Amino acid sequence: MGGNHRDAWVYGAVDPNSGTASMLEAVHGVGELLKAGWKPKRSIIFGSWDAEEEGLIGSTEWGEQHAAQLANAVAYLNMDVAVSGPKFVASSVPSLKQFLRDVARAVPGAKGGTVYDAWQKSSRPEPDNAQTPTEAIGDSRRSPQAQVNQDVPVGDLGSGSDYTVFLQHVGVPSTDVSSTGPYGVYHSVFDNFNWFKNFGDPDFKYEQQMARVFGLQAIRMANADVLPYDYQQYGREILAYLDAAKKKADGAFGSQSPDFKPAADSARKFEQAGAKVLALQRKQSSDLARLNHALRNAESALLLPDGLPNRPWFRHAIYAPGQYTGYAAVVIPGVNEAIDKHDLQLAKQQIDALAAALERATRVLNGAH
Ligand SMILES: [Zn+2]
Incomplete structure (x- = not known):
């Protein structure tokens, strides 16, 4: 299943509406596939959570209530902030890190190439990739504590978003994806459409990219003959x-x-x-x-x-x-x-x-x- 929250501190153009728009577009894509006759092998559920900012309340209540069914869920795919800038980042349980890299290889990047190509470029330790203090908001949870291979880093799941109940209470393998950047308006009244249109993603290309990353994860998990965990x-x-x-x-x-x-x-x-x-x-x-x-x-x-x-x-x-x-x-x-x-x-x-x-x-x- 996949999910994103819909409550915001104020206007929340980035947090969470960039994610909500992106998830709804992925749902739209899945709907088009269904109309064309496609049938997923497993059920796909999309959740739009309320009261995330107040303590992950919507997702937690839902996860506790449906714990028995979730024992069979093959994945919980989270997206909170879909876009605050151009840098792709992801976190997941270790068994799904390679799955995320494979999905990123299959999705066109907003600036050409694939999402994976851009991810590789931005995660190279070059001086021009130095983190600005404002970037740290989106990235602080993205550095894995153990990097056991040379591939692009996929972070560990801590908290601060709706995957918590699924992974840490019920034990559903989970992922979380985002496209981040300098985002000084986090949780403020200035996280609004004007900021998004001028600075976040002026032509909505990253929104499209993240809808594809999110939707493709759902489609691949739903249709995998063999579950892709490592x-x-x-x-x-x-x-x-x-x-x-x-x-x-x-x-x-x-x-x-x-x-x-x-x-x-x-x-x-x-x-x-x-x-x-x-x-x-x-x-x-x-x-x-x-x-x-x-x-x-x-x-x-x-x-x-x-x-x-x-x-x-x-x-x-x-x-x-x-x-x-x-x-x-x-x-x-x-x-x-x-x-x-x-x-x-x-x-x-x-x-x-x-x-x-x-x-x-x-x-x-x-x-x-
Ligand atoms: Zn959020």
């Missing part, structure tokens, strides 16, 4: 998170530092199970229903039965909004926040909980064959 990549990123957390713990606890080996072993097993499933996904010759079932449920298996310490509503073992970091994500949050609190017992307990989640997800993936 769990080997997921495992690699978790291994990198564990490495970083171990270093931090060694600094915080010295010789008392907890043993990370059980969790690292579980992450390695998860990565290996991901690699095996990837081979099956490429062959497409096995029992597809069983394969897709395992692929989808591996993400939910990463939910913690008791949730995170002090905030049990947040159940994902790998991603949460930071308690003190605003929009940015905290990775393996139970472990990292216990270390930050200097609570050794809690850190040990959360390492065990993480290892157990990874073992569960590995078993699910191994059920594919």
Whole structure:
């Protein structure tokens, strides 16, 4: 399913109306396909959320109410600000990062080439790509904490938009896309049509681009014979998170530092199970229903039965909004926040909980064959 919010602090030409216009155009495109006789293999639901700015209220209520059906949802595709400038950025769970790059390769860029070409160019670390302070609003949540390959960076999902309930409470694999730029009018009365027309996207080319990126994600997810998740990549990123957390713990606890080996072993097993499933996904010759079932449920298996310490509503073992970091994500949050609190017992307990989640997800993936 896909979604975007429709409430704004004031006029909200960029946040959220650039996203709403873009999502509605994607819906329009899907409607044209249906009229032409196309039938998606899976149902597509588009959500227009209210009260996002007041605390993600609309999407949260809907997600909680439909949690049982969402256990079968193959993806939640979010778009909040579709366009505040020309720089394409994306965030997702690691299993969908390559999917997003593939979609970007298939969509024409607003200035020629493909979205992927422009994305590659703008993410190169050149001096003229230096971030301006105003750009940081859109980009602060877009730098991945582990960059395990050389491709364009896809960020981690923290919070500040409507994917939160889907990923962090219900465990639906999620993505979030945007085209960003210097956007000093964020959440102010000046985020209006005049600003958008003069500075944001004067000829609405990026609006079209983002409608295509959003719509193509929905179409591909709905029609994939084999779900396009990459769990080997997921495992690699978790291994990198564990490495970083171990270093931090060694600094915080010295010789008392907890043993990370059980969790690292579980992450390695998860990565290996991901690699095996990837081979099956490429062959497409096995029992597809069983394969897709395992692929989808591996993400939910990463939910913690008791949730995170002090905030049990947040159940994902790998991603949460930071308690003190605003929009940015905290990775393996139970472990990292216990270390930050200097609570050794809690850190040990959360390492065990993480290892157990990874073992569960590995078993699910191994059920594919
Ligand atoms: Zn918004």
